[in-house]
Amino acid sequence: MRHAVVHARWWIAYPVALILLIVLDLAVRSWTPLPLRLPEQYSPTYLRLVLSDIPRDRSTTVLLGDSVLWGYKLRADQTAAAILQTSDQSTRIVDLAYEGGSTVNDDVMLRALRRVGVRPATVIANVNIKEFNPGDSAYSTLHPSLERLSEHALTPGDSNVLDLHFRNSDLNRILNDDVESIWRFYALRSDLREQLFGSDDAAGALLALVHGVTGERETEAALHVPTPDRFLGTYDLTPIGADNVAFTYYRSFVDRLCRNRIPSLLFLTPTNHQLLHEYIDDPNYDANLARLEHIPHCSGVRILNWDRAIPPRYFLDNDHLNPEGQRRLAQLISRALHDK
Amino acid sequence: MPDPKQSENIEWGDARTVITTGTSDPIAAAWYLTSNRIWPLIAHPVRGPFLLGIVLFLLIVAMVLFSPSTESHFIYTDF
Amino acid sequence: MIFNTWVFAAFAIASLLVCWTSPARFRPAALIGCGLVFYAYAYPPYLLLIIALAVVTYALAKVIVSSRRHDRMTTARWALFAGIAASVGVLALFKYSTLFATTIDELSLGKLALSAPHLLIPLAISFFTFEFVHYLVDVYLGKIDDFSVKDFATFAFFYPTLVAGPIKRFQNFAPQIGHTRTLSQLFIAANVFRVVLGLAKKSIIADSMTPFVQPILTPGAPYHTADYWIAMLAYTAKIYFDFTGYSDIAIGMAALLGFQILENFDRPYWSANISQFWRRWHISLSSWIRDYIFIPLGGSRRGTLATFFNLAFVMAVAGLWHGAAWHFVAWGLWHGGGLAAHRAWSVTLAKRVPFRNGGTLVQAVSVLVTFAFVAFGWILFAAPSFGAAWGAVRGMFTPAVILP
Numbered sequence: 039m040r041h042a043v044v045h046a047r048w049w050i051a052y053p054v055a056l057i058l059l060i061v062l063d064l065a066v067r068s069w070t071p072l073p074l075r076l077p078e079q080y081s082p083t084y085l086r087l088v089l090s091d092i093p094r095d096r097s098t099t100v101l102l103g104d105s106v107l108w109g110y111k112l113r114a115d116q117t118a119a120a121i122l123q124t125s126d127q128s129t130r131i132v133d134l135a136y137e138g139g140s141t142v143n144d145d146v147m148l149r150a151l152r153r154v155g156v157r158p159a160t161v162i163a164n165v166n167i168k169e170f171n172p173g174d175s176a177y178s179t180l181h182p183s184l185e186r187l188s189e190h191a192l193t194p195g196d197s198n199v200l201d202l203h204f205r206n207s208d209l210n211r212i213l214n215d216d217v218e219s220i221w222r223f224y225a226l227r228s229d230l231r232e233q234l235f236g237s238d239d240a241a242g243a244l245l246a247l248v249h250g251v252t253g254e255r256e257t258e259a260a261l262h263v264p265t266p267d268r269f270l271g272t273y274d275l276t277p278i279g280a281d282n283v284a285f286t287y288y289r290s291f292v293d294r295l296c297r298n299r300i301p302s303l304l305f306l307t308p309t310n311h312q313l314l315h316e317y318i319d320d321p322n323y324d325a326n327l328a329r330l331e332h333i334p335h336c337s338g339v340r341i342l343n344w345d346r347a348i349p350p351r352y353f354l355d356n357d358h359l360n361p362e363g364q365r366r367l368a369q370l371i372s373r374a375l376h377d378k
Numbered sequence: 379m380p381d382p383k384q385s386e387n388i389e390w391g392d393a394r395t396v397i398t399t400g401t402s403d404p405i406a407a408a409w410y411l412t413s414n415r416i417w418p419l420i421a422h423p424v425r426g427p428f429l430l431g432i433v434l435f436l437l438i439v440a441m442v443l444f445s446p447s448t449e450s451h452f453i454y455t456d457f
Numbered sequence: 458m459i460f461n462t463w464v465f466a467a468f469a470i471a472s473l474l475v476c477w478t479s480p481a482r483f484r485p486a487a488l489i490g491c492g493l494v495f496y497a498y499a500y501p502p503y504l505l506l507i508i509a510l511a512v513v514t515y516a517l518a519k520v521i522v523s524s525r526r527h528d529r530m531t532t533a534r535w536a537l538f539a540g541i542a543a544s545v546g547v548l549a550l551f552k553y554s555t556l557f558a559t560t561i562d563e564l565s566l567g568k569l570a571l572s573a574p575h576l577l578i579p580l581a582i583s584f585f586t587f588e589f590v591h592y593l594v595d596v597y598l599g600k601i602d603d604f605s606v607k608d609f610a611t612f613a614f615f616y617p618t619l620v621a622g623p624i625k626r627f628q629n630f631a632p633q634i635g636h637t638r639t640l641s642q643l644f645i646a647a648n649v650f651r652v653v654l655g656l657a658k659k660s661i662i663a664d665s666m667t668p669f670v671q672p673i674l675t676p677g678a679p680y681h682t683a684d685y686w687i688a689m690l691a692y693t694a695k696i697y698f699d700f701t702g703y704s705d706i707a708i709g710m711a712a713l714l715g716f717q718i719l720e721n722f723d724r725p726y727w728s729a730n731i732s733q734f735w736r737r738w739h740i741s742l743s744s745w746i747r748d749y750i751f752i753p754l755g756g757s758r759r760g761t762l763a764t765f766f767n768l769a770f771v772m773a774v775a776g777l778w779h780g781a782a783w784h785f786v787a788w789g790l791w792h793g794g795g796l797a798a799h800r801a802w803s804v805t806l807a808k809r810v811p812f813r814n815g816g817t818l819v820q821a822v823s824v825l826v827t828f829a830f831v832a833f834g835w836i837l838f839a840a841p842s843f844g845a846a847w848g849a850v851r852g853m854f855t856p857a858v859i860l861p
Contacts, residue, residue, distance in 0.1 A: 047427045048649065055430025059438065081448070213463035227442050239447040241665035246689060249671070257679035430650060437657045445660040446667065 049068040049146035052147045054330055058316070066223045071233065074114040075133040079238040080188040083225035084219060088132070094102065094373040098130045100226050102144040103164035104176065106307050107135035110358040121368035129159065140169040140176040141288035142200065146184055148294050161300050162371060166307040166331055166357065170284040171274035199283055230333035264355035271354065289333060296336035303374055305342045306330055309357050342374060458498045460706045461574055461660050468495065469710060477812065485611045485634055486579030488714065490587040496580065508548070511613045513543050515606060518596045525599065533597055540593040544586040550575050551586050552583070558779040581619045583778055587745055588613065592627050594749055596811060601627055608634055616724040617710040621703045623721040623741035648712040655705025663699035666691040673839050676848030685852040692839045693832045695725065728829070729823035731795040746771050764800060769793035784846060788837040795830055
């Protein structure tokens, strides 16, 4: 190998490779797909592109929230956001919800939107009571990419309260960020992989394929049937107080909507009471719902309690909706928007 | 030069391989034949550098697309 | 500094620029400086450790040379033992003290509760201690007698091979230090390609295998029989591509800095027997073990039983070198047993079988059997404990989901 390749002139080989990489990068820059919803593990660059793509003219309805609104286990076209967009082509709808989203993330996402100069015509957000449980993994965390993108919008107060992924900059991360700022193809790698493989890496997709063949996927699925016992501890009935981090950010989120005069529709997430009967059919649960519903807010922000709005048969589990459930949610949202 | 002991019991087809590749070891012979077809491409003074550049490009793209994700993940366990 | 990080990429480019823009007489100093920076990046306090050990090794090597010249072989021998004790002692303290303490504790059923210091294992300690021991032994044997502190320091702190080898030999390395090379002689195209190929092997194949290996690490539900077989094959691929990828990067970077380092792998999974496998897998380690443990023990010169014992012993040491846990020793013994069995086969039955001169089918079967033997051995290597290894093997041969 060494004897043969010694004749390969490196001053030709490397420029050839470099030119091809530049061409590829230009192609990626000119064509970055922005599908109906965010990829599961979207990159900071992808989020920045999505936010930059939103018109500045207050013509866009933005959806914020978690996996319920994102459409867990559903295709993008089956979600309430897609249904709303199809039924009303006059308004552009951008779905910025994602799995693990929460009012903490909503507040920071709103800050990110304001930083790029976007003022939505309307914000629609689901407020999921389970995320106010200190034991919930979304309670005081941000999506890593949102955290990276919003680094400059986070205050010392945020750092004290939130479980941030990137507290200390290390040299490798700084260099990585520098490379991402130049090399778009590399910056969008997790998004491209998700488009190509349906997973944020090829190994994950291959593993899923192998598990489909070996039968482990069925075994895994059987172990994860949503039976009531799986939700023990998911819902905390302790009164939500001022020391609750999620509640603090929820208040901040509502205040921010009011200060920026953004007409908003917030709804308490529909919950499957048939499945969760033994945990949430309790006065303390309803008291917490009431605290969330009746938080002080301006007239431009409406908070609706849809906790019991959708019948149990339209749920996949405790709070995620099946396609028909998403259609019903879309109807509720549409009706609420027209009723204002 | 092939080891005389090794060439005692080989068939005519294998003998031809031995003459071509210098070995009766089928794996070593296969390696030699494969690599002998590739090296002239790479060693070519004009084609070689372009081919190397293309291969480098493909390797880099493959690394970006096929490497496991090392970015921080937010894994939310619904239940 | 892990090879597939941006920090290393920036460092490598910077080191190439520094080394190649330095005047030839300052190039060794530039290389030493790069090596010290590379080592300090991981954990700066341990830079003092490697420097101290290098100073001790060099000083004792000088004592050995001086003693040999004045025919004071006893002094030379003591200096050699002191040097080996220093290197191996440091290795034992940092890497094996916890294993020692927990083993004594278990064997004494808790009566002798020894507490080992919780020490962070210094980067590359397994590799540089072996290089230092080689250096001292070869000085003692008279194979190395002309060296300067500059040569030794360049050898000791050569960063491409510092973390994961190949384990260098001073006699191969040192003559290249003062040798001025031109850029074209560096085979730049070939070696940059080699570095990129090494990165690709590691990041695309080796790292991608990690999720498939999980059944060996945590056997039990929800894994099926096929998952364990896939895990074994995935680990077999993972360790090969990871290690050869590292070696490619190390050898490629070394070449770009002007040094030819010996190859470390030669298509090991195509080996027709276990003996051939160990001549093709991690060549620098197996040759080190042969030269500095197996041969001094007598090798194969003291009869069959002694040979079998020596094979088992050196492979157990090789296993322990890889990791401070008894399942690594078991892995070593697995291979030691294989080598002994192959030795027994070669000297007895092999001469009597009609197909001994081979043919394609025999060769193919030999390769498959050897591959299977090596692959099964990796289960002991990869599993975090004997229990996990046994769970994985059970899972491979039990056609049902193993529930915890």
